[in-house]
Amino acid sequence: MxxxxxxxxxxxxxxxxxxxxxxxxxxxxxxxxxxxxxxxxxxxxxxxxxxxxxxxxxxxxxxxxxxxxxxxxxxxxxxxxxxxxxxxxxxxxxxxxxxxxxxxxxxxxxxxxxxxxxxxxxxxxxxxxxxxxxxxxxxxxxxxxxxxxxxxxxxxxxxxxxxxxxxxxxxxxxxxxxxxxxxxxxxxxxxxxxxxxxxxxxxxxxxxxxxxxxxxxxxxGTGNCHLFVDASADRALALRVILNAKTQRPSVCNALETLLVHRQIAASFLPAAVDALREAGVTVHGDEASVAMDERIVPAGEHEYEAEYLSLDLACRVVDDLDAAVAHIRRYSTGHSETIITNDLASQRRFTSEVDAAAVLVNTSSRFVDGGEFGFGAEIGISTQKLHARGPMGLTEMTTTKYVLTGEGQVRA
Amino acid sequence: MxxxxxxxxxxxxxxxxxxxxxxxxxxxxxxxxxxxxxxxxxxxxxxxxxxxxxxxxxxxxxxxxxxxxxxxxxxxxxxxxxxxxxxxxxxxxxxxxxxxxxxxxxxxxxxxxxxxxxxxxxxxxxxxxxxxxxxxxxxxxxxxxxxxxxxxxxxxxxxxxxxxxxxxxxxxxxxxxxxxxxxxxxxxxxxxxxxxxxxxxxxxxxxxxxxxxxxxxxxxGTGNCHLFVDASADRALALRVILNAKTQRPSVCNALETLLVHRQIAASFLPAAVDALREAGVTVHGDEASVAMDERIVPAGEHEYEAEYLSLDLACRVVDDLDAAVAHIRRYSTGHSETIITNDLASQRRFTSEVDAAAVLVNTSSRFVDGGEFGFGAEIGISTQKLHARGPMGLTEMTTTKYVLTGEGQVRA
Structure with a gap:
């Protein structure tokens, strides 16, 4: 038909x-x-x-x-x-x-x-x-x-x-x-x-x-999701969240695709992260600065920041500060889920306020951005647009509204 | 620029x-x-x-x-x-x-x-x-x-x-x-x-x-708004609401454009309505049945039901029952504001449930479908679509939402 x-x-x-x-x-x-x-x-x-x-x-x-x-x-x-x-x-x-x-x-x-x-x-x-x-x-x-x-x-x-x-x-x-x-x-x-x-x-x-x-x-659905490790981050917590977001189910839209690391901690944090990621089967692709800090990182071009890998690959970049992280996210984000790992209240406030996405996460895994995890019971998809519904869409998001006005003959003056 | x-x-x-x-x-x-x-x-x-x-x-x-x-x-x-x-x-x-x-x-x-x-x-x-x-x-x-x-x-x-x-x-x-x-x-x-x-x-x-x-x-904004006078309607109330909805400000989207009258009361109600409408300067255009009941009604073709007059003109039609009224509205409505005048609870329930519009009104004027009248304080327009906002849009409707998730290292199992 x-x-x-x-x-x-x-x-x-x-x-x-x-x-x-x-x-x-x-x-x-x-x-x-x-x-x-x-x-x-x-x-x-x-x-x-x-x-x-x-x-x-x-x-x-x-x-x-x-x-x-x-x-x-x-x-x-x-x-x-x-x-x-x-x-x-x-x-x-x-x-x-x-x-x-x-x-x-x-x-x-x-x-x-x-x-x-x-x-x-x-x-x-x-x-x-x-x-x-x-x-x-x-x-x-x-x-x-x-x-x-x-x-x-x-x-x-x-x-x-x-x-x-x-x-x-x-x-x-x-x-x-x-x-x-x-x-x-x-x-x-x-x-x-x-x-x-x-x-x-x-x-x-x-x-x-x-x-x-x-x-x-x-x-x-398309999710080019980032995670920024702030200078103040709890490193063990950061590693745990990165591994979960990247490897728990790499093929889905809320999986991690790009890791941004604050320059101040990059030289010590990156090698530890690469250890853990490689052990989990992840290939890390990075910019010149990150390759200089760990030669196991595969050199990456600009275009790799645009890719939604959906595989055991992770792009990585060393950034000067939170502003640079937000600027990178602003440029490459698809507006799905963006994460900061930090112990600094000002960084948390600025990141959650300045990053424009369906979900912004602090010290937890983007894998939670999901109708089931949110307790919606059902999910038709994850909206990455701004009109109507943004983020996981359950039954409520599959409705619109109607105004019903009931009177006894009132008219407008 | x-x-x-x-x-x-x-x-x-x-x-x-x-x-x-x-x-x-x-x-x-x-x-x-x-x-x-x-x-x-x-x-x-x-x-x-x-x-x-x-x-x-x-x-x-x-x-x-x-x-x-x-x-x-x-x-x-x-x-x-x-x-x-x-x-x-x-x-x-x-x-x-x-x-x-x-x-x-x-x-x-x-x-x-x-x-x-x-x-x-x-x-x-x-x-x-x-x-x-x-x-x-x-x-x-x-x-x-x-x-x-x-x-x-x-x-x-x-x-x-x-x-x-x-x-x-x-x-x-x-x-x-x-x-x-x-x-x-x-x-x-x-x-x-x-x-x-x-x-x-x-x-x-x-x-x-x-x-x-x-x-x-x-x-x-486009509003081809209808008003259905049910057999059980309070006629004086109906006339008051019709006049207000048509003449209080004819050039706006929530003004009345088509009057539907239940056949059971049309022969007596229509001439009274035409009296009042003509006195207010309104030209009534109608189908054969309504012209037969009042010769002051100007014969109207099908296409006049599609028009958003935005002037002192009103289309009119005699309908067999509520089902016929709803069917007419379903065909010609732009989904803005639709009104029933009734004293019957079942008719009210069915009309408000079956008519698909931003606003459905019972016994009151569609002129109230307005951000100012709703108490929104400001209005950017009246949405006639179903996504995001439907009906008058105030400040709230000019925003989207963002989910912020805050944790202490939780990961997904």
């Missing part, structure tokens, strides 16, 4: 969802989980076709692993849907309310966006995840997954739609968009039909959507 | 503003007001040039009135700036804060956007207004006014910049963008340099910015 055929059906479903009480949505999530489990064999069979095609076209093993489903992973997807049912419903919450001087009562209420478009890459578990988060927040979805996961996504969406119908909600609340790049274009042009687009994936995908979409976009 | 030359200076100023305490910003607002008053003659002289040129090019009187400044209007602009100094500062407010289970403390704080671009039409008082609201919320501005108000805007901005410098804040916090349509294009392309664009003006301007901008946009 064309995007233009799907959107009116999704909008009709969204209207029903917007008026559905929490218990109905929760029952649907449980029913979707059951349907997914009941169709495990069908989903695994479909997934085998995707994996086979990927192997034949020479896809790297890491990508194949992300694409591959197992009975366990499907059970995990089902559990994710059940967990959503247990979370509070943001819809209907009154954000604030007050009386105008003339007695008109004003309520600002949370309401769903309506229709949410998600454009994402290989992992088929995102399909169930995103559909579930949108459903719980009262939104219908258009899911535009990667063509490499098409068979898997078809099987997952078929199961989810069965679950919705069993629970008495319209199956058009969850829609898979099939087809080539022209379907992404159609989604980006569907202003007024799709209320918001969320791209999830690599930097290239996100840039395309952000630049070309006429539908409002929530930009997620 | 080119936009590309202005933005780095504005960004540098924005960094200073973001770290400026409220008292400094308030002193600057007062100083800007003083400078504006002290330069009344210069501003009036510049304005005369604009008005003369407008007259020569045959501009309609209504537009000339909007363009014209007087000593009184300048005093009003100065008072607006002083009033802003008295309002609470949203920057630094903690929206929420909590401890993670491991003791890391999380604060979500309000921070300025950074650099805000305003693209607006004729009225030069917007120049002082927008600059003041942005300054109070810690943002630097690029003001791209109409070329027809260029001399006036230059004189106003020169005064405001003097006021800023006198108060010890950088004059680059407020910048006038001069030049033709290419400057609007440059602003829309300045992704990463301008944090948000707000178009203020006619539907054409807003559409262009929304469709072409790579910088995130907050869409404001």
């Amino acid at each position: 064309q995007v233009t055929e799907i959107t009116p059906r999704a909008r009709a479903a969204a209207r029903i969802l917007a008026g559905s009480a929490r218990q109905l949505k929760d029952a649907a999530l449980v029913s979707m989980a059951q349907a997914l489990l009941a169709n495990t064999d069908a989903v695994l069979g479909a997934n085998r076709l995707d994996v086979e095609r990927a192997r034949q076209s020479g896809t790297p093993e890491a990508m194949i692993d992300r694409l591959s489903l197992s009975a366990e992973r499907i059970a995990g997807m089902a559990k994710g849907l059940r967990d959503l049912a247990a979370l509070a419903d943001p819809v209907g919450q009154v954000v604030r309310g007050w009386d105008l001087p003339n007695g008109v009562h004003v309520d600002q209420r949370r309401v769903p966006f309506g229709v949410v478009g998600i454009i994402y890459e290989a992992r088929p578990n995102v399909t169930a995840d995103a559909a579930g988060i949108c459903l719980k927040s009262g939104n219908a979805t258009l899911l535009r997954g990667s063509s490499s996961a098409l068979e898997s996504n078809r099987a997952v969406v078929t199961a989810l739609r069965c679950g919705l119908e069993d629970a008495g909600l319209p199956s058009d609340a969850v829609n898979l968009v099939e087809g080539g790049h022209e379907t992404t274009q159609q989604m980006m042009a569907a202003r007024g039909q799709i209320d918001v687009l969320i791209p999830r994936g690599g930097a290239g995908l996100i840039r395309t959507v952000v630049e070309d979409s006429q539908v409002p976009v929530i930009e997620t | 080119q936009v590309t030359e202005i933005t780095p200076r504005a960004r540098a100023a924005a960094r200073i503003l973001a770290g400026s305490a409220r008292q400094l910003k308030d002193a600057a607002l007062v100083s800007m007001a003083q400078a504006l008053l002290a330069n009344t003659d210069a501003v009036l002289g510049a304005n005369r040039l604009d008005v003369e040129r407008a007259r020569q090019s045959g501009t309609p009187e209504a537009m000339i009135d909007r363009l014209s400044l007087s000593a009184e209007r300048i005093a009003g602009m100065a008072k607006g700036l002083r009033d802003l100094a008295a309002l609470a500062d949203p920057v630094g407010q903690v929206v929420r804060g909590w401890d993670l289970p491991n003791g890391v403390h999380v604060d979500q704080r309000r921070v300025p956007f950074g650099v805000v671009g305003i693209i607006y039409e004729a009225r030069p008082n917007v120049t002082a207004d927008a600059a003041g609201i942005c300054l109070k919320s810690g943002n630097a501005t690029l003001l791209r006014g109409s070329s027809s108000a260029l001399e006036s805007n230059r004189a106003v901005v020169t005064a405001l910049r003097c006021g800023l410098e006198d108060a010890g804040l950088p004059s680059d916090a407020v910048n006038l963008v001069e030049g033709g349509h290419e400057t609007t294009q440059q602003m829309m392309a300045a992704r990463g340099q301008i944090d948000v664009l707000i178009p203020r003006g006619g539907a054409g301007l807003i559409r262009t910015v929304v469709e072409d901008s790579q910088v995130p946009v907050i869409e404001t």
Whole structure:
């Protein structure tokens, strides 16, 4: 089906969802989980076709692993849907309310966006995840997954739609968009039909959507994250945090990419850091000053500060002071998560105030910038933009608000 | 100066503003007001040039009135700036804060956007207004006014910049963008340099910015507002609200444009409404059913339901029931303010739930959907979009948030 055929059906479903009480949505999530489990064999069979095609076209093993489903992973997807049912419903919450001087009562209420478009890459578990988060927040979805996961996504969406119908909600609340790049274009042009687009994936995908979409976009995810070791830092603490931020899961957006070290402590701190990092399998790339302090550091060009490695590589630079650290971050940051390790109150205040990012951390790991760690219970992505939501986005961030004014005939003088 | 030359200076100023305490910003607002008053003659002289040129090019009187400044209007602009100094500062407010289970403390704080671009039409008082609201919320501005108000805007901005410098804040916090349509294009392309664009003006301007901008946009203003008179309505109350919403100030976005009347009461209600509306100078345009009930109603085509009249004209339609009213609104609404007049609880519940707009009103006038009436003290516009802010936007809506995480070396397991 064309995007233009799907959107009116999704909008009709969204209207029903917007008026559905929490218990109905929760029952649907449980029913979707059951349907997914009941169709495990069908989903695994479909997934085998995707994996086979990927192997034949020479896809790297890491990508194949992300694409591959197992009975366990499907059970995990089902559990994710059940967990959503247990979370509070943001819809209907009154954000604030007050009386105008003339007695008109004003309520600002949370309401769903309506229709949410998600454009994402290989992992088929995102399909169930995103559909579930949108459903719980009262939104219908258009899911535009990667063509490499098409068979898997078809099987997952078929199961989810069965679950919705069993629970008495319209199956058009969850829609898979099939087809080539022209379907992404159609989604980006569907202003007024799709209320918001969320791209999830690599930097290239996100840039395309952000630049070309006429539908409002929530930009997620690219994280060129920095950590600045101030002269006053507790060095053992700094090493612990650096190792965690870089190696606990290097492939994600809140992992550390560049280490900035205050010149005053660099000569002694850097070799200790390189010891620990190398032991953890990390290659350190640095500027001339850092290479001069430790020859195990690989010389790095300017451009390495722009890279989001997402691997066991770390860029490193010696900086003169906090100002130089902030200036470096200002130049290369993608506005995700930026860290200072310090024991100095003035440095802490200045860094948290002057660094412009979704999250600024003091003496702790950027790996905590995550919806799960924040206690949101669910996360659709991490926004690196300034409008609407900034940082981890949970159910609340998948809603907008509506003012409701109630009077007894008051008019404006 | 080119936009590309202005933005780095504005960004540098924005960094200073973001770290400026409220008292400094308030002193600057007062100083800007003083400078504006002290330069009344210069501003009036510049304005005369604009008005003369407008007259020569045959501009309609209504537009000339909007363009014209007087000593009184300048005093009003100065008072607006002083009033802003008295309002609470949203920057630094903690929206929420909590401890993670491991003791890391999380604060979500309000921070300025950074650099805000305003693209607006004729009225030069917007120049002082927008600059003041942005300054109070810690943002630097690029003001791209109409070329027809260029001399006036230059004189106003020169005064405001003097006021800023006198108060010890950088004059680059407020910048006038001069030049033709290419400057609007440059602003829309300045992704990463301008944090948000707000178009203020006619539907054409807003559409262009929304469709072409790579910088995130907050869409404001077009209001094709409806009022539905339910069968259960108090008729005297309905008439009072209709007259107020249509005639109290017909040229603004929260004025009434289309009246929908429940068929059950239309034959008796419509003639009474037309009596009152005609007496107030309003021409009523209606569908066949309404013309059949009152021949003073001018026959209207479908397209009249799409028009935002902004004049003493009102479209009218007889609808079968609440469902038909909601369906009409769904089709023609611009998502601004939609009203029901009813005494029936079920109708009230359904209308407020099913109508998708920034504001939904029950038994009161849509003219109250306004930052001033809401008690915000200042308004940069009324957002009709769903992302970030929806409805009247005051100082709070001119900020984003930042998460600050503070720990003592906690790492993720």
